[in-house]
Amino acid sequence: MLGCRPPPTAARRKPQAMKIYFLRHAEAEDGANDAERELTAKGGEQSRLMGQLLAALGVEFDRAFTSPLVRARQTEEIVLAQLPGRKKTVIEETDHLLNEASDTSVAQWLAGLKKADAVLLVGHMPSLGLHLARLLGIRQAPAVSLPKGALAVIAWEPSSLAELKLFITPKQAGKLLRRAAP
Incomplete structure (x- = not known):
């Protein structure tokens, strides 16, 4: 049939946005050698809570x-x-998650991960907050602040601004998990 249009639902379908999980490292020991600082016991617990939340x-x-x-x-x-x-x-290590990485290079790098539906990024402040802010379209300082161990989840397509889906701290995650426990 000439002039037939696809059903309205087919015309509106968009490709699924990539979900990006920005996770700031949990609490770490103070120390002179920044690269070698390990998590504290509290940092280990913060990490476990966030993992349990993601599993739930x-x-x-x-x-x-x-x-x-x-x-x-x-x-x-x-x-x-x-x-x-x-x-x-x-699992991969990348210098894109160090504080020296520019928000432009990180956005380009993420755009190259087209075949991934859900990506976890574990990094540091202030750069993690800056990268998150830029993808959300926030151009003025201060950038988004992620407390230690906090998680921000966005849905993002390289051609548009990201949409914030979740922002939660380890303390909030612990409360949610305790409420949900039988």
């Missing part, structure tokens, strides 16, 4: 990225250990 939400990551600094790697390892689908997750 049924989150499975296609890819997980971390800064090469020890506290970020430890945070990621503890979080991912709580998830049932962990074995399918590709």
Whole structure:
């Protein structure tokens, strides 16, 4: 038939946005060598709570990225250990999550991850907050502030601004998990 149009629902379908999980490393020890600072006991607990929350939400990551600094790697390892689908997750270290990375280079790098539906980024302030703010369209300082161990989730397509889906601290995650416990 000439002039037939696809059903309205087919015309409105958009490609699914990538979900990006921005996680600031949990509490770490004070120390002179910044790259080697390890998580404190509280930081380990913060990481476990965030992992338990993600597991309760049924989150499975296609890819997980971390800064090469020890506290970020430890945070990621503890979080991912709580998830049932962990074995399918590709884990990579990247300098894109260090404070020296520009928000432009990070956006370009993320745009190149087109085949990933859910991506975990574990990094540091202030850059993690700056990258998150830029994807949300926030151009003025201060950037988004993520407390230690906090998680922000966005839905993002490279051609548009991101949409904030969740912002939660480890303390809030603990309260939610206790309420949900049988």
